[in-house]
Amino acid sequence: MQALAQTAMPKAPDEAAYDRSLHLREQWMYLTKGLAGPATWIDAERYRYRRTAEGGFEFVVRRVGVSQAQPAFDQQKLASALGNTLGIAIDGRRLPFAEFEYESGERAIRAWTDSGRVRCELGDAYRCERIGDDINKSRPRAWGVVRDLSVPADDTPRRSPDGRYEAFVQGDNLMLRILASGETRTLSRDGSPGDFHDPDTLVWSPDSSRVALYRVRPGLQRRVTRVETSPRDQLQPKLQTQLYPKPGDPVDVERPVIFEAASGKRIDVPDALFANPFQLSPLAFRADGRTLAFRFTERGHQRVRLIEVDARSGATRTVVEERSDTFVNDWWQRSEFHDVGNAGRELLWMSERDGWNHLYLVDGKSGRLRQLTRGPWVVRRIVKVDEARRQVWFAANGREPGDPYMQHVYRVDFDGKNLVHMTPGDGWHEISLSPDLAHYVDTWSRLDQPNVTELRDARDGHLLAEVERGDASALFAAGYKAPETFAAPGRDGKTPIWGLVVRPTHYDPSRKYPVIESIYAGPHDSHVQKKFWPFDAQSSNERLVGAQALADLGFIVVQIDGMGTMNRSKAFHDVAWKNLGDAGFPDRIAWHKAMAARDPSYDIGGGVGIYGASAGGQNALGALEFHPEFYTVAVAYAGCYDNRMDKISWNEQWMGWPVDDSYARASGVDNADKLRGHLLLIVGEQDENVDPASTYQVADALIRAGKDFDLLAVPGAGHGVGRGNGETDRYVQRRKFDFFVRHLLKRQTPDWNQ
Template sequence: MLTRVLSAALFCMALPVQAAPDRGSIEQALDLRERWLPLTRDVMLAPVWASDGDTFHYKLSVEGGFYFFRQSLTGSAPQLAFDHDKVASGISAATGHSYQAEVLPFEQFQFTEQMEAITFYLNNARWQCQLQTPDCRDITEPRQGSAFGVVRDLNQDVDASPLWSPDGRYQALVRGHNLLLLDQQGRLLLKTDDGNGSNFYDPQSIRWAPDSSALLLVRVQPGTARYVTRVLAAPEDQLEPKVIQQLYPKPGDAVDIDQPVLIKLQAKTVTPIENALFANPYRIDQLVWQQDSSAFTFRYTERGHQRMRIIHVDAATAKATALVTEDSPTFVNLWAAFHQPLQQGVQGVVWLSERDGWAHLYRTDRSGKKLQQLTSGNWRVRQVLAIDENAGHVWFTASGYYPEQDPYYEQLFRVDLAGGNLTALTERNAHHEVVLSPDRQHFIVRYSRVDLPYVTELRQSSDGALIRTLAQADISRLTAAGFRPPQPFVAKGRDGATDIWGLIVKPQNFDPEKRYPVIENIYAGPHDSFVPKSFWPFGFHAGGDKVIGMQALADLGFIVVQIDGMGTANRSKAFHDVAWQDLADSGFPDRILWHQAAADSFPWYSIEGGIGIYGASAGGQSTVAALLFHPDFYRVGVAYAGCYDNRMDKISWNEQWLGYPVGPQYAASSVVEQAHLLQGQLLIINGEQDSNVDPASTMQLVDALIRADKDFDLLIVPGGEHSVGRSSGPIRYVQRRQFDFFIRHLQGAATPDWNRVH
């Protein structure tokens, strides 16, 4: 360690330090995304197949923004998918916000069946626009919301309209907490009498058997109706503040207990399914009938996330059988779970399991006793795209299959449903994003790396053969404007053997003869991995906006990096389990070694005296943890919207990684409990109206820091959500405050007087 410090000191003496940025440089960095976004051409995004499998549409970068185009398998010239001016006019009129044809506010859409309209999502609502007239409207159907998937909002209205049976002969509805079954004329055939406010039938759970012989639904014992109360201090439509309440279950709260109930029409029987196999539910979901109406299945996740079952219920006997039981001494990862009931032959189910230490596909029959592993090896299945029972194939993407490649790059594979004949359909040293056609005869693949712009191809599914190239991104103008791709870097983790992958972003005017202070962009949430692997740096996929934000910060005279340490997802089960009941770890032992290896490799990588760190949400929690628990290494931090004490955060994310019941492991991961350990410089930023993480978590950290007599900076954004800003103004302001903070405390330079009128 002494050798490394002396070596770093010699480098510091030999190389000049980057000069501090002026006001113009900071403003230019703040505008980087807007200046660079229009400079790409022929970047294809978000391809979508039509249901017939013969045509597809996609978003393509063009002069001034993006247009949607449509193309067919036959290779006819691409055509505009619709009249963009007309749609822009319709959305603008309906929303009161002005939209341009080249900058429509959605990434994907679907044609309606007759292709007379398109549907898409805008601000979490479903919209439809007619294509012949500028008529757009919100068509979101009213549904009773469920807070983080486990507690229903009983204050919301529920659609009470009847659900008709597939044969059109019967209608089922819930009224007064009970189920009513009526015939075509509305005559009552059956009515339950055991429903009440504390044990009610859920109308949104009704599932008819395909042959109309039976239906199932769930009876619900409601959980804790915990509400978070926020004050909107500066509403846009009135002077006085408003009070906002949100249903927000937290770790340890009682969840809704769902009891599946089978109702058979001919016998007029109402049978609750015996719950011995699902007696302690965190959630019961994905209730699905077999196509022959012989049975239904559902997924049971046990409280604590250490057991998951796929339950099979025989419709004739109402007997429940566990087709699959997944047990783990740490956690069963609900965030990456997959299963699909089979409809043919011995039926059964295909599911994803980490039981051998890696995520792989398994199959069992309807008895649950005949187990078969379909894939195996020191690599992981990432996404199941389709199961074709007629052809006997499973289509999926996987990463880590090619040991010489980045272990996060996804490739496309096919394996026989009976096991064997694993076929790789892509193999380039790049990340692949695949959209399989509905008939599984073709696929569209976009491959790229952070240093390789998108190439989009149409390929044949049988053997992966190329049919034609659909688009090849042109970034010549982006490159001429100064864009340089991030630099991947790999170092060994805490065990001395595992590769830890990250990215290094340098300033546009990078000078290898100078020394640059280092800032880490951290997100260590165990639900995913976060270092971008594909090219697009502008935010239409996970990690995109991080790259352009990292570049903007780097342009002010920093090296900015992002790392996936142990405890994040998409590697082995052991790699992931590091996070179990220890979110304070955040992969810091791996991250620090990675930084030290980079400093040993590059003379311009300056870590002596400590580095900077910033992050949002779980990344905000990790940012504070860095300053508390690793103050000799991290000395300046900007924490956004942090879940600083996991007992204060949402139930779903926290019980998954910290377990149940709530115990000392929650306090051990709390940075509020350890606030007195703060060293270095900290800026805390939070949106007043954060609906993802209770804003009180931030104020409790502030309170603890004050009680510990610690100095820190605090910025609360009125009306700000989890993403902090409610419009471009606050977002730009918040980013500028972050930039200023790092310039002052990491570069030791004065920042502009922004209050001075120019």
């Protein structure tokens, strides 16, 4: 029996196998043609996009009605000019950016590169220069809620729409300059460093009669301090600090105040409707200047209101409110709303009040809601509001048969009628509408379907032209296989849980393969890849090709979206509330067992391996603490292991406020004594996203509990430690490979120090 068991196991990977896996991305990255990314319209007739080409990528421009694409610019000339500016060799087929902006009548471009922002002239002589970030000069806010008071605010005067006045802040108070006479008036006199007027929030009414801004009581200036042990430019270590508010910390408290320009009269706004704020959205005057509005998120994320202010009296009222006993999902596009005509009479609003995220039209005066979409599916975001036709374009998932996570695009009238499905292809869709709303470019794919790009008529969605059809034949010939999609009932025995399976390139169904799960259970999204492109970075900070690289060493690697993640029902999502330690594990374990029951090669008998980064790192550690009977080997990168140690915004959204014992129950530190199995912790000492102390506190707790574990601290590395393509990243990846080969495959690894 022992001999049979040994022959059923894959052989130990040698150095050649490691080398292939560590360089798999480079080997496969440039083996496709015509895979286009989403389009960007230049004007009503032309659009541009990037597509794969032999050995790299090319940027092209297309015109509606013309079959041939034209180069967006001369990539070789640009590569030469950019290389001279950045001091590095650049291949014209592999420019160091994926997106750019035309400017100066398309005679120049701006782009972000790994070396910073650049501007390049495209004339006869291509020339490039480094440029600063002039997009936003406002004072930075840590995680959106605490201003960095070590950075001066932008006190550039803001001119009124009629050009008569300039408003600015001086010495924490609001000032007004009358341009015709040069006279300067002081509008407020009671500002102070502890209660200041913020110039970054200043807005004028359209008729220039009033100016409004937020008055701010600053929150806690908590700073995380990191030692950079091995700087490249000097021998001695450096000290780095970062403004970093954590759950429970006082945040900036904002209160709007309005001033009449002519008289200087101050109009105070009572805060009864927005007491205890976590965050207020920027102030916005309505088109008639009589009212202004802002979105209020209450501390604890259980109440969100759209509040209207009378600009003459300061009186406030609630236009629409969301309330939840768990959380109101205030994350990313879920907080979108649209003021129709900027008049306040009608608002497009998203809400989960019926158990699914849907669109509503709100009467701005009465607050009555008309539901525009309904059913057991999810509106993901508003794509475009066509006010002239009284229609809204939106992205959604779960309405079409099959995988409920596939994103499609729809259009519906403001009365909730005439819902039209605009993206008929079976896959994940991203569209770009022309400025005149006459056409749109639809780019779609699936894990097993390379990108297809189509030009469609926006009136009814009919196909005008197939713009691109990606060719991945060389990639498949090199050994790439599309992951298998699989669904099985979760913890309740009925809700389908969806995931994917990556098998070794030379998979032998007669063998048994240990299983490793790549996990990321962050409630802010769903995370299992749906698009074809296997080189995309996912929220788990893993690419499919990264999973393939690990699988090729003798494993089956899977990704799963369990309960507690987004883009299903409200009840599905609510599992995460004050419960991040759950991480959907009961659903994941049920999924694994269902997969093993149908596939004899899927070997979970000796325990399942697991790895993840950031929230996924927290999840990977949690697997060995809360489910050690099932998960036996874990590699955890850059984890937020205790939600009290991590950034304020993400953690209070899901774990709530005030900080209570639910934080301790989910803590990888407080539960360190429960750990069983083999653990490798990996941390970048300069992690700017998660306080690196979170990892060291886990290590301290494990030591005090007498637990064995491995710790790899990487000098100079940040939050993306081990997830790039440099030599340091490959070293970290190799250490992950070694850990699973030794402890899950139970084979000897090469002697790397030989």
